[in-house]
Amino acid sequence: MRITNVRARTLVINLIGVVVGYSLCLLQSVDYKNASVPLHQEKIEEVQRHISSDDHVRSRRPQGLQNLGGPRKILLDCGANVASTVQLFRETYPGGTDYIIHSFELDARLAPYFASYSNHVLHCPVAVAGKDGNITAYTESAWFPDKGLVHGNDRLWGGGGIFVHDEERDDAKAGRQLGVRNVIPMVDLSKWIQENTTPEDYVIFKLDVEGAEYEILEKMIKEGTFKWIDKFYGEFHGSLPVPNWPIERRLELKSTLASLGIKQIDWAAQNKRYHDMELLQKSDVPFDAPGVAGDVYSNCSRSPGGPARLALTVQVGMNRKAAHKLVETIRAHRSNMPVTLFVYGDFVQEHPDLITKWADRYTIGIREGAPFPAGHWVLQNIKVMRMSMVSAVQRMREVGLQPAYYCPDGLSERVREIAKARELRLIQPTTSFPPTVGTLLTEDNYYQYMDVFRNPRAIRILHERISNGGILSLDSDHLDSYMISAFLMDYLYENSGFELVSLDTCLKS
């Protein structure tokens, strides 16, 4: 019972903390620096020795500030948890793939979550703190079926802290269930920053360390370490029991930060957002793009007094080989008809060479950041949708594209809302191959036949559904898209009677 009351109070204090945190937020980065401090060359080299450089994507991209010996772009990810900040940053932060990321995490069992990232240094298990040494870290116990509720919910978050309530430390079922303890290295973060980065580096500092922030920030202020910091994200934890840090001292620290012009911007990786995400990700859809942001288009306007119009599009899947075959077949067709290719953010990131080549000739639209299993995109909550779409647009920016069209994998109010926020025009093809409504392809009516019989069946189905023109889409993941492509284009070009147009023309009234 007592624990429940403590938890309820904690929740209220946490909520107040969030509100206070928000009101302290500032939307632009603050320059704390004093430009006259010299470079610490040996320290740059020491850090660079730790950096893996196997990132094939990055190595193809301009190096930006990463030139050897020059200032670097660095993200300090303190309280890294399950790599949620690394993921959010790499997916959505402008230029996020150019940053060296140092992640500090005290729970050794979370280390595997960082394995896939390069240009990344993991310090784990390490607790960031106000001094060097060793310390006992309390971390969450492994899941078991009747582990019990945390704040009324089943919960599994990994991580833990060095400042914890007695009952969560002593009982694997209380509070945050911090039943595992280990003595781990503790790092004086202020000193580490000064020794491992230079004031000339562009340093983004994210601090979410379950109460350890007070000692760290006080020491950073005392030692002038904010001269090394360009942007400060994080969270305060007002209710965690930090010895010698009564509420008055915590408030005083916050007002000192405010008086020094040091603003903490809210970073909430668990919500897949940071306070200035929308500001940094303002839409750059060309102002003269036809259509209205967030509206859904599946038909083409008719040319005045002329024939019905048809726009050909391709939904490019993650299979590069299949996509390449289909697009090259389309490119080789003598009609030179305009085509729009919809691609996932991940496809752009993995095959920038292909996208750049295709963009010379074709309109590039977007799909989601990455494919979801069939039917699962529309079920996602708004936070996941936002990260996915911001990521998709960001990947396009990195290859110099400003897409206006989005072909979603399913429509819902949330999908429309997220598209509108990015000023994207939603495209729902009039008909698609393979068809998703009406006569579907079955073993009996289609798949039992060999290609010579399939080809006309597939084209007939498409013909019947686009008798009024509109938007026709081929899915590159279906091998028959390639098989029928040249025959289909012959039909469209020679016999359909449609005016074959770009999506731009299609949407213009």
Ligand SMILES: *[C@@H]1O[C@H](CO)[C@@H](O)[C@H](O)[C@H]1NC(C)=O
């Ligand atoms: C921390 O613990 C390690 C391993 O037990 C030990 O070698 C080291 O001396 C300790 N460091 C401090 C500062 O106590």
Ligand SMILES: *[C@@H]1O[C@H](CO)[C@@H](O)[C@H](O)[C@H]1NC(C)=O
């Ligand atoms: C778009 O095309 C579909 C199918 O051809 C048709 O049912 C619908 O009325 C059209 N919508 C508009 C706005 O013209």
